[in-house]
Amino acid sequence: MNVNKLTYLLICVVAASLAATGCKKKPVVVTPLPQGRTVLPGGEKPSELPEGGKLGPGEQVGTGGGALAGLEEFEGMLADRAALAAHTVHFDFDSAVVKKSELPHVEAVAAALKADPTVKLLIEGHCDERGTEEYNRALGERRALALREALVKRGVAPERIRTISYGEDRPVDPGHNEEAWAKNRRGEFVLLRPK
Amino acid sequence: MNLNLSSVVLPVSRRLRRAMPPVACAVALLCVPLPVRAQADLVEITREVVPGASRPIPVSVSGFTGEALAVIEFDLYVQGFSFTTPDAAQFLLSGSNDGSLTGRAMDRINKSLLVNKSYTGATLRRQAHAFVEDFIRAIGRVPIDASKKIAFKLDTGANSEIYVADFDGYGAQAVTRDNTIVAAPAWVPGRLALYYTSYRLGNPDIFFHDLSTGQRRVFARYPGLNTSAAPSPDGRRVAMILSKGGSPDVYVADADGGNLVQLTHTAADESSPCWSPDGRWICFATKINERRVLAKVPASGGALQVISTRGVSNPSEPDWSPDGKWIVFTAQMGGFEICVVPAEGGTATVLVSGEDPSWAGNSRTVIFARRQGGRRVLSLLDVPTKQAKDASRFSGSSSQPSWAR
Numbered sequence: 182m183n184v185n186k187l188t189y190l191l192i193c194v195v196a197a198s199l200a201a202t203g204c205k206k207k208p209v210v211v212t213p214l215p216q217g218r219t220v221l222p223g224g225e226k227p228s229e230l231p232e233g234g235k236l237g238p239g240e241q242v243g244t245g246g247g248a249l250a251g252l253e254e255f256e257g258m259l260a261d262r263a264a265l266a267a268h269t270v271h272f273d274f275d276s277a278v279v280k281k282s283e284l285p286h287v288e289a290v291a292a293a294l295k296a297d298p299t300v301k302l303l304i305e306g307h308c309d310e311r312g313t314e315e316y317n318r319a320l321g322e323r324r325a326l327a328l329r330e331a332l333v334k335r336g337v338a339p340e341r342i343r344t345i346s347y348g349e350d351r352p353v354d355p356g357h358n359e360e361a362w363a364k365n366r367r368g369e370f371v372l373l374r375p376k
Numbered sequence: 377m378n379l380n381l382s383s384v385v386l387p388v389s390r391r392l393r394r395a396m397p398p399v400a401c402a403v404a405l406l407c408v409p410l411p412v413r414a415q416a417d418l419v420e421i422t423r424e425v426v427p428g429a430s431r432p433i434p435v436s437v438s439g440f441t442g443e444a445l446a447v448i449e450f451d452l453y454v455q456g457f458s459f460t461t462p463d464a465a466q467f468l469l470s471g472s473n474d475g476s477l478t479g480r481a482m483d484r485i486n487k488s489l490l491v492n493k494s495y496t497g498a499t500l501r502r503q504a505h506a507f508v509e510d511f512i513r514a515i516g517r518v519p520i521d522a523s524k525k526i527a528f529k530l531d532t533g534a535n536s537e538i539y540v541a542d543f544d545g546y547g548a549q550a551v552t553r554d555n556t557i558v559a560a561p562a563w564v565p566g567r568l569a570l571y572y573t574s575y576r577l578g579n580p581d582i583f584f585h586d587l588s589t590g591q592r593r594v595f596a597r598y599p600g601l602n603t604s605a606a607p608s609p610d611g612r613r614v615a616m617i618l619s620k621g622g623s624p625d626v627y628v629a630d631a632d633g634g635n636l637v638q639l640t641h642t643a644a645d646e647s648s649p650c651w652s653p654d655g656r657w658i659c660f661a662t663k664i665n666e667r668r669v670l671a672k673v674p675a676s677g678g679a680l681q682v683i684s685t686r687g688v689s690n691p692s693e694p695d696w697s698p699d700g701k702w703i704v705f706t707a708q709m710g711g712f713e714i715c716v717v718p719a720e721g722g723t724a725t726v727l728v729s730g731e732d733p734s735w736a737g738n739s740r741t742v743i744f745a746r747r748q749g750g751r752r753v754l755s756l757l758d759v760p761t762k763q764a765k766d767a768s769r770f771s772g773s774s775s776q777p778s779w780a781r
Binding site for chain 2: 210211212213214255256277311312313314315316318319320322323326343344345346347348350351355357
């Protein structure tokens with residue numbers, strides 16, 4: 182827009198405002214705004230993560246994700262999802278109580294860990310979508326911890342067990358009905374084998 | 377419902393008459409042919425938030441077009457204004473946006489000129505936001521500060537990443553590219569910096585990310601759950617949920633991660649901590665006798681106190697208003713409802729369907745996530761009038777909004 186046009190516009194606005202108020206001169210105040218929107222450096226590509234932070238005792242966590250014949254790495258061990266897949270435990274709505282009907286699965290997992298002292302266990306806690314997201318992240322953790330507790334009661338050393346909550350972020354069934362929800366409220370056992 | 381509304385109900389016309397020189401002259405009266413409407417039609421401008429009980433203020437908007445008009449109408453709607461013809465409006469907003477924006481706001485009742493400005497620079501959108509801010513400030517209210525951004529979780533298929541955008545959803549930018557679950561963003565007050573939860577290192581860990589430099593670091597990475605970081609109003613401490621003690625509990629640490637203190641010791645799972653604006657309390661969701669409740673503990677440690685939310689059940693995701701008066705939260709009663717309760721507890725008011733609310737700095741507007749089919753969309757809510765409107769859409773499911781303040 183050229184200067185003449187802007188000037189003309191301002192004159193028009195002042196004239197219009199005078200016509201409307203009718204009695205007092207009100208010059209148009211020009212408010213200059215800072216140029217450009219906020220640019221986020223590194224926003225598109227986060228910088229590499231430095232080591233450190235507040236690490237738990239003795240943890241060396243691998244990057245994960247790299248598939249090795251279906252096995253991924255976890256804390257320097259190979260995660261075997263298939264070995265205990267038949268023993269996934271299901272929960273009631275909004276509950277972290279391990280039901281009696283699910284206990285045979287817990288017994289089987291305890292037996293597998295006792296049979297091979299070189300393996301460890303990762304327990305994943307999951308929720309259905311009928312809860313708020315961070316509430317579900319906490320509930321999923323409590324489910325995983327309840328299964329850990331049940332295994333410890335059956336003689337598995339607690340230091341062999343890690344827990345992770347995915348909340349509602351990793352459903353097995355993406356549906357939005359009771360059938361899907363029942364499948365998604367679960368605890369999964371992932372066997373960790375030495376490399 | 378006891379809303380403690382004894383104070384400061386200010387009819388705007390009287391307030392402004394006091395502020396303005398006596399300019400009502402014969403010419404003005406002749407220029408505006410319609411008589412002053414009955415006093416009963418006036419909506420009182422009040423500094424108090426009256427959740428869900430206020431009538432929108434009728435305004436007329438003329439002269440603007442296209443994007444500028446859309447921005448002005450959106451900003452006014454989510455701050456409690458409705459649109460009508462000039463003869464029925466309490467305030468008249470007019471102007472033009474040929475190149476840059478010129479805006480004028482008048483009180484139709486007492487004929488006072490509230491805003492008469494031209495805006496240059498930045499973008500037309502920013503100019504339109506600035507005009508609405510000037511108008512709302514001129515009638516004695518605190519406007520939404522359009523320079524404050526929102527952060528949110530955007531689902532990208534199986535994963536999710538953190539994005540930031542203007543409060544109306546425009547100009548979205550990715551903050552993370554972790555190719556895993558990234559969730560629960562929270563702004564550091566007064567800074568372009570976020571805390572959030574990322575599974576990038578194989579575990580839900582809390583990261584601190586300074587968006588002004590692009591640098592980030594691991595903030596909390598204990599065995600088990602590390603999530604729901606909430607920086608204190610002065611930014612010096614961070615409340616969070618950790619499960620390293622055997623159950624998800626509320627902890628607080630210094631901003632460098634040191635001086636970690638466990639604030640709750642329950643067998644139940646706590647979630648979603650937030651701070652009182654004076655920094656003295658941390659409010660969160662927990663369970664007592666298998667009943668879900670909101671509770672608070674002193675930030676320096678101490679006994680847990682329940683915050684009553686009479687009338688609704690299963691509260692979670694509290695957020696304390698910046699003026700200290702209200703706690704907005706999600707109640708789960710079949711669906712999810714955004715509710716508000718006085719900060720000291722009391723009877724809750726159900727506002728609109730949705731979840732995970734976050735207050736704007738004006739202690740009046742809230743951003744939340746609304747379920748639509750299988751996904752979530754971000755929406756803005758004017759708490760006093762219950763007027764709600766979706767922010768601009770993203771291709772994936774967007775949730776967990778945090779409004780910078």
